[in-house]
Amino acid sequence: MSFRVRRRVLYKIGIHTTLILTLLAVAFPLYFALVMATLSHQDAYAFPPKLLPGREFWTNVTEVWHRVNLGRLMLNSTVVAVAVTVGKIVLSILAAFAFTHFRFRGRLLLFPLSMITQMLPLPVRIVPAYGLMASFGWLNTYYALIIPYLASTTGLLLFRQFFLTVPDELPDAARVDGAGPLRYLVSVLLPLSKTNIAALFVIEFVYMWNEYLWPLIVTTDPHMRVAQIGLKMMITSERTAAEWNIIMAGAVLIMLPPLVVLVAMRRQFAQGIAMQSTK
Amino acid sequence: MEAKFPGYRLLPYLLIFPSVAVIAVFLVVPFVQAVHQSFYRTSPFGTTTRFVGWDNYAQIFSTPEYVRSLLTTLGFAGLVIVGGLSVSLGIAILVTRRIRGLGFYQVAFIWTYALSPAVAGMIWALLFDPAVGLGTYVIQLISGYRINMMVQGTAALLIAATAAAWNMLGYNICFFIAGLQNVPKEFEEAARVDGAGVWKTFWQVTFPMISPTTAFLLFVNMVYAFFQVFGLIDVMTQGGPGGATEILVYKLYRDAFIRLRGNFASAQSVVLFVLVAAAALFQLRVATRKAVYSR
Numbered sequence: 001m002s003f004r005v006r007r008r009v010l011y012k013i014g015i016h017t018t019l020i021l022t023l024l025a026v027a028f029p030l031y032f033a034l035v036m037a038t039l040s041h042q043d044a045y046a047f048p049p050k051l052l053p054g055r056e057f058w059t060n061v062t063e064v065w066h067r068v069n070l071g072r073l074m075l076n077s078t079v080v081a082v083a084v085t086v087g088k089i090v091l092s093i094l095a096a097f098a099f100t101h102f103r104f105r106g107r108l109l110l111f112p113l114s115m116i117t118q119m120l121p122l123p124v125r126i127v128p129a130y131g132l133m134a135s136f137g138w139l140n141t142y143y144a145l146i147i148p149y150l151a152s153t154t155g156l157l158l159f160r161q162f163f164l165t166v167p168d169e170l171p172d173a174a175r176v177d178g179a180g181p182l183r184y185l186v187s188v189l190l191p192l193s194k195t196n197i198a199a200l201f202v203i204e205f206v207y208m209w210n211e212y213l214w215p216l217i218v219t220t221d222p223h224m225r226v227a228q229i230g231l232k233m234m235i236t237s238e239r240t241a242a243e244w245n246i247i248m249a250g251a252v253l254i255m256l257p258p259l260v261v262l263v264a265m266r267r268q269f270a271q272g273i274a275m276q277s278t279k
Numbered sequence: 280m281e282a283k284f285p286g287y288r289l290l291p292y293l294l295i296f297p298s299v300a301v302i303a304v305f306l307v308v309p310f311v312q313a314v315h316q317s318f319y320r321t322s323p324f325g326t327t328t329r330f331v332g333w334d335n336y337a338q339i340f341s342t343p344e345y346v347r348s349l350l351t352t353l354g355f356a357g358l359v360i361v362g363g364l365s366v367s368l369g370i371a372i373l374v375t376r377r378i379r380g381l382g383f384y385q386v387a388f389i390w391t392y393a394l395s396p397a398v399a400g401m402i403w404a405l406l407f408d409p410a411v412g413l414g415t416y417v418i419q420l421i422s423g424y425r426i427n428m429m430v431q432g433t434a435a436l437l438i439a440a441t442a443a444a445w446n447m448l449g450y451n452i453c454f455f456i457a458g459l460q461n462v463p464k465e466f467e468e469a470a471r472v473d474g475a476g477v478w479k480t481f482w483q484v485t486f487p488m489i490s491p492t493t494a495f496l497l498f499v500n501m502v503y504a505f506f507q508v509f510g511l512i513d514v515m516t517q518g519g520p521g522g523a524t525e526i527l528v529y530k531l532y533r534d535a536f537i538r539l540r541g542n543f544a545s546a547q548s549v550v551l552f553v554l555v556a557a558a559a560l561f562q563l564r565v566a567t568r569k570a571v572y573s574r
Contacts, residue, residue, distance in 0.1 A: 016378065116307065118498075128545070148305035231510075258395075266389065270385060
């Protein structure tokens, strides 16, 4: 082996070693949490802490499931996350279609709309937004958890970017064939947008499942709480007793849905990110 | 741009209407109300409301807790943004060094993105639990010092910031990888041929080329460290001990929904808006400069 080849090999081994070690360091907190979720009460209190899994995972899961009514919380989170995700996809496709396929004065709104949504995160409007929900009678309803989230600039810009790359021949051909714009949108553009739809699905589902502050203030009824707030319910009621094995069993269940969605659709997600970062 | 479907006058308005309506009703109107409320004060029982001018703002900046909360936020956000972004960039650079397994590493690092700030906070609260945490144990083993984030403010702030930066790693790495892959290899090679070292090539060629990605991530991470981290703080420290981790959004929440001082809270909202708007405009400037580079 020549000197240069050997150097190249060593260089690659060095990079892989660094990456694997970094990866282990990044994954370790999660590993420790997973181990904790499997321990019995006695083992959970051990100091120095146990590093190998125990056998009590299902016991802990059953315990936390009943203690904070986790089934109901997860159901609420699922309803809300799916509804918001689908709603955002539909609304942003419609808007992006309008902004890319028609000449109309409303097009001037594109830039202000995207800036407004970036500049107005929940905390800068939280008190009146809460007041609005109260005056609509929406507190402790799915409406409050879903409708205020439905507009998405991320989606609007993502689809706009993609629609602009579609060759003009397609809409022209559709027009010649006598198809109207909506027909063209549904039967030509939508099938072409599968990857983007999937990418946006991941982004918005993860985002919505993980929302915390808004659900915290607009719901007080335990039946309308979402899974994230379940974490708070577990820790504030159990912190003094520090039943970490029970808490972590709950945390594992709560983190699972977004994790599954992300891993299952990672390719589309990566493509979506690549598109976003070239906009 | 030409209209691809000429002759439809009403349809495009109908198509954008739902999005515009949601943004107007749930974003713009409440924000305008917040600005309005910030100039008024309502009596404790909500019976009278009177105009007080800039009083709420004067109160904000003359309250030591608020100033402290502002400094805490800046320190916290600085740690999360600078620490998190440099680690992510380092990892992304290694992953994109023409080695095998790029796809594997991408997935292997991205998962922290799926964890909510609250879950991340929970995991790190366990790791540094004063009684049973492994982090507590390891630090005691190395330094003989037992840290307790329930009573030590600095420890709590550092641990919370680490948890937050950790939570954002997956997202940041993914975007940096995408950004780095868009840098044409010829540029780096040309610089190398001209005799520039690895270090110099990176800072003078690669780094400027990914500045739109960096600017975008700076903004996203700022929004994260200022706002989205609320759940993390709420499950980890609840602003404690002694206000050491009470960042602005947490203070705002307490003033608005626990202490029920809506007008004072709305003035805080407006201050937050000024910070976000400045950051958004900065990001926009850097992002639009990209056109110059890509030519």
